[in-house]
Amino acid sequence: MRIARFIPVALAALVPFLASPASSAGKTLTVYTYESFIAEWGPGPKIEAAFEAECDCDLKWVGVADGVALLNRLKLEGDKAEAGIVLGLDTNLVAEAKATGLFEAHGLDTTAISVPGGFSDDTFIPYDYGHFAVIYDTQAISNPPASLKDLVEGDPEQKIVIQDPRTSTPGLGLLLWMKSVYGDDAAQAWEKLSKRVLTVTPGWSEAYGLFTSGEAPMVLSYTTSPAYHMVAEDTDRYQAAEFAEGHYLQVEVAGLLAAAPEKDLAREFLSFTMTPGFQNEIPTNNWMLPAAPVTMELPEAFATLVSPEKTFLYSPEEVAGNRAAWVEEWLGAMSR
Numbered sequence: 001m002r003i004a005r006f007i008p009v010a011l012a013a014l015v016p017f018l019a020s021p022a023s024s025a026g027k028t029l030t031v032y033t034y035e036s037f038i039a040e041w042g043p044g045p046k047i048e049a050a051f052e053a054e055c056d057c058d059l060k061w062v063g064v065a066d067g068v069a070l071l072n073r074l075k076l077e078g079d080k081a082e083a084g085i086v087l088g089l090d091t092n093l094v095a096e097a098k099a100t101g102l103f104e105a106h107g108l109d110t111t112a113i114s115v116p117g118g119f120s121d122d123t124f125i126p127y128d129y130g131h132f133a134v135i136y137d138t139q140a141i142s143n144p145p146a147s148l149k150d151l152v153e154g155d156p157e158q159k160i161v162i163q164d165p166r167t168s169t170p171g172l173g174l175l176l177w178m179k180s181v182y183g184d185d186a187a188q189a190w191e192k193l194s195k196r197v198l199t200v201t202p203g204w205s206e207a208y209g210l211f212t213s214g215e216a217p218m219v220l221s222y223t224t225s226p227a228y229h230m231v232a233e234d235t236d237r238y239q240a241a242e243f244a245e246g247h248y249l250q251v252e253v254a255g256l257l258a259a260a261p262e263k264d265l266a267r268e269f270l271s272f273t274m275t276p277g278f279q280n281e282i283p284t285n286n287w288m289l290p291a292a293p294v295t296m297e298l299p300e301a302f303a304t305l306v307s308p309e310k311t312f313l314y315s316p317e318e319v320a321g322n323r324a325a326w327v328e329e330w331l332g333a334m335s336r
Contacts, residue, residue, distance in 0.1 A: 026056075026057070027055075027057045027058070027262050027265050028057065028058040028059075028060055028262070029055075029057060029058070029059050029060065029084050029085065029262055029265045029266060029269055030060045030061075030062060030082050030083045030084060030085075031059065031060070031061055031062070031083060031084070031085045031086075031087055031269070032062050032063075032064065032070055032073065032074075032081070032083040032085070032086045032087070032088070033061060033062070033063055033064075033070070033086075033087045033088045034063060034064060034065065034066050034067055034069070034070065034088040034169075034203065034204070035063040035064065035065060035066070035203060035205050036203075036204055036205045036286075037061075037063070037087070037088060037286060038061040038063045039205070041232075041285070042285055042286060043281035043282060043285035043286045044061055046281045046285060047059075047277075047278055047281050048061065050272075050277040050278070050281075051269060051272050051277070051278075054272065054277065055265065055268055055269075055272075057265060059269070062082070062083065065167055065168070065202040065203035065205075065206075066088075066163065066167055066168035066169055066170070066171070066202065066203035066204055066205075067088045067089055067090055067093065067168065067169030067172075067252070068093065068165070068166060068167050068168055068169055068171070068172055069167045069168070069202070069203065070086055070088050070089055071089060071093055071096065071097055071100075072166075072167065074086065074097070074100065074102055074257075075100060078102065079102065079258070079259040080259075081102070081257060081259065082261075083257055083260070084256070084257055084260035084261060084262055084263065084265065084266035084269075085254055085255070085256060085257065085260070085266050085269055085270065086103075086254065086255050086257060087127065087252075087253075087254040087273075088169070088252060088254075089124070089169070089252070089253055089254075089255065090169045090173075090250050090251055090252045090253060091119055091124075091126075091250075091251045091253065091313070091316055092169070092172055092173070092176060092250075092314065092316065092319045092323075093169070093172075093316070093319070094121060094123070094124045094253060094255075094316045095316035095317050095319065095320035096316075096319075096320045096323070097124070097255065098123060099320070101258070102257055102258060102259070103123050103124075103255045103256060103257060103258060104123070104256055104257075104258040105122040105123055105256075106122070106123060106125060106255070106256050106267060106270050107267070108125070108267065108270055108271055108274075110125055110274065112274045112275075112292040112293060113125065113126055113274060113291050113292050114291065114292070115129045115251050115291050116129065116249055116251075116311060116313075117249075117251075117313060119251055121253075123255055123256070124253035124254065124255045125253060125254050125255070125270055125273060125274065126251045126252065126253050126291040127252055127253065127254055127273045127274075127278070127279075127282070127291050127292075128251075128252050128282045128286060128288035128289060128290060128291050129249065129250060129251040129252065129288060129289050129291060130222045130223065130224050130249075130250055130287075130288040130289055131222065131223045131247040131248065131249055131250070131306075131308050131311065132170060132173045132174060132177060132220065132221070132222060132223075132247055132248045132249075132250060133220075133221060133222055133223040133225070133240040133241065133242075133243075133247060133306060134151060134160065134218050134219070134220060134221075134240070134241045134243075135211065135218065135219050135220075135221045135222075135225050135226065135238055135239065135240055135241075136217055136218045136238070136239060136240075136241055137211070137214075137217045137218070137237060137238060138236075138237055138238070138239055139237060140158075140217035141158060141217050141218070144218075144239070144241040145241050145243070146241065146242070146243065146244055147243050147244040147245055148177065148178070148181050148182075148243050148245050149181075149245070151193065151196070151241075151243075152189045152192045152193045153192060154196065155196075156195040156196050158196065158217055158218065159196055159197065159198035159216040159217065159218065160196050160197060160198065160216060160217075160218035160219060160220065161197075161198050161199055161200075161201060161207040161208075161210045161211055161215070161216045161218070161219045161220070162174055162197055162200055162201075162207065162219075162220045163200065163201050163202070163203060163204055163207050163220060164200050164201065164202055165326075165327055165330060166327060167202045167203060168201075168202060168203050168204060169250065169252075170204050170207075170220055170221065170222075170250075171200070171220070172319075172323070173220075173248050173250050174220050174248075175326055175327065175330055176248055176312070176314055176319065176326075177247070177248035177312060178190065178193075179314075179326055180248060180312035180314070181245050181312075186326075186329060186333075187329050187332065187333045188333070190329070190330055190333035190334055191333045191334075191336050194333065194334045194336070197334070198210070198215065198216040200334070204221070207219050207220065207221075208221060208225075212238075221240075222240075222250075222287065222288065223240045223247065223305055223306040223307075223308065224283075224287045224288055224289070224302075224305060225238065225240065225287060226238050226239050226240055226301070226304075226305060227283075227284075227287060227299065227301045227302050227305060228287045230299075230301035230304070231284060231299045231301050240305065240306045241306075242306045242308070243308075245310070246308055246309065246310030246311060246312055247306075247308040247310070247311060247312070248311070248312045248313065249311045249312065249313045251291070251313075252288070254270060254273055256270060273292075274291075274292045275292070276293060276294055276295040276296075278292075279291070279292045279293065279294045280294050280295060280296045282294075283296075283298055283302070284298075284299065
C-alpha cells in the first residue's frame, strides 16, 4: 500500500506491445515483487488477470518482504533467478541494481511515462510514485508532528513503527529523508528518534499491520495511505502529518533480467505496465500515484491528501555511493 492531490483523468492510447500476444500462448512469466503488491487487497491479482487476458500466458508472482529485499535476493541468486521481471525496486536502488550486471536494456518506448523530475532510464521503467509520510491515528494523537524535527524531538511515549533500510524501500526512504534534512547531524537525530521507535520491521506490511492494530499511534508510510482508509473503510481516522521541511519522493520501477527465460514475454509485460490495464490498478489498489495515463476517475478522497510543497530526492548515483555508510551510521545510532 503505498496521490497527494486529485489528478484529472488522463486519456491516452495504449502503448503497443513489442511482442504479439499470440506468440506468448502457453508460456509462463515469473515476476519478483514485494508482498503487499501481490496481497489479495493489492493490485497484483487484478493486474495478473488483465495481463493474462492479453497474453494468453501464465503470470506467476514471487513476493519478498520489501523492495530492498528484492535486490538482496537477486544478488544471492545471480543469473540463476527464475524471474524475468523485477518489479518493486525504486530509483534509490537502480544504480546499484545496474552494477550487478543482472539487468539489460528494455528497448521500449517510454514516452507514456511521467513522474516528478522526469526520470528516464534505458533499463528501468517507473510504474508509480509517491511521497513518504508519517501516518498517525487521530484517536491517539491530537497534535501530530509538524516537521521531521518535531518527530525526532517529540514525546518518546508516542511511538512510531518504521522499516529497516537494509530490506525495505520505505525504510531506506526514511534514511534518505533524515539525511536530506539533517546532513552530518543525522546520527544524532537518529539517536533521539530511536527513543520513539517501537520496533523496526523488515517490510512495509508488517509495520502498517502493527499500526492499524493499535500497537503504535504512528507509522512510516505514504501521503496516499489515508485514501485507502477513506475509500475502502469509510473512515478519516488515519491521516498523514505534513512536514514543514518537505517530504522524500519515491519512484518505483520495473526492470528486465538479462537471463529472463521468456524475454519477449517479459518485454510484453513491461509494455503492459505503461497502459491503463496496469496503471488503473495503482491508485486504489497500490495507493500510489500512477506513472502513466489512466482511464479512471480518482475517488474524491484523493483531493484531501497532503500535497508536499518541497520534495527531496537523491540521485541514484548518490545513493549507490553512500548507502552502505549511511546504513552503518543508522545502525550505530539506533543501537546506542
